[in-house]
Amino acid sequence: MHISYGSCWPNFHLYSKQNLNSFKNLNSSKVLKLSFDFTKEVKLIIHGFSSDGNSKRITLIKDSILKNNDVNVIIIDWSEGAVAPDYITAKDNTKIVGKKISEFLFMNDINPSKVHCIGHSLGKNFFSDGAKIKFTQTFGTSLIGEL
Template structure:
């Protein structure tokens, strides 16, 4: 009975981000279908995740352009005729959007980000549907399925380069939660060019480890990798994992989320902030923090170098690197335009 009670206390404390100690080499926290965190034996889940990494399932690619902004044209890897007959235009920038756990290509984050790009100009926007691997109540399986989804994304990008003359240097990959790791794995495995920019929107933390960059989003997966952290340490990564890592409200407990015990609201804010940055590219102003301890200690000076989070175009080529803090509002518009 004491052991059971101790595990319950640890699980509840994790949700509330309390500093309860446990050995991360033996135990880990994963979310259930209601996004409540549960402490499980790492040895019990590692094998199951490894099996899922070798699984196979359908990954679909849905093209939207300003000529078909709301009705998708589905294109399969290797179907050169479908690509040729679509509205894909290699002269326009290309963006790939990848959803997270228990979502699909019709999820709100995809349409919100897609529409913001079209408001900016002509883009090829591919929404990646990997719900066959992501839409499961079993988080362990979904986490393992990011490997297959990422490799299939890379194969599709290589196909569009070959058959559609896609310019990888004008291509961005945007992924939320587990989708952030899908785009990271995708970027690693593209063989016909280097992706210009990857945006990782609160990359999922449970079952992904800083010591295993080959299995997650990491610096080097594109020419420029930007990670946006809004639920650090619970559903999302807290450590910096990109060329530049941005921490709205120090990376967790996002304003306006209220008593967010599951932290799902803070986790989703990364998508909302990114979408807003596409229409207000200079408003998410952030200040550079020299030390990671200034992020975790919530004490970053406002006198350092500044950069903007997200936006179109990205920060690639602007010398933006390191960790950045920015304040955000509790409701729309979330950008404050100041540090």
């Protein structure tokens, strides 16, 4: 399903050592200001095609990071635009969601130099295709090749 720029807004879920198993939904700037520690680094994690922010792989990545680091972990759930079976449309949707990620960071004064981006599978495309921010660290993982 193609998503439109105006109607699309991915969900941003904040985890930390203090809330390892339950997230704070950052879609409201009020929640961000109350829950987010701006002094810490940020790890953005984005799932891939036909997945969501609660998938086992994404949870394992989040848990591994927080086990060894006191950072802000934001899982970006864009499952609305990642629906199977249309991989090509989902890949196109990464451009829209990537722009939304840039907007989120800019609107909330999150310094890109403190952000480490981790994309799984199709999720790694956000940082090259859509996001208009130069990140200092990006990392993509994939168990299978893409089309």
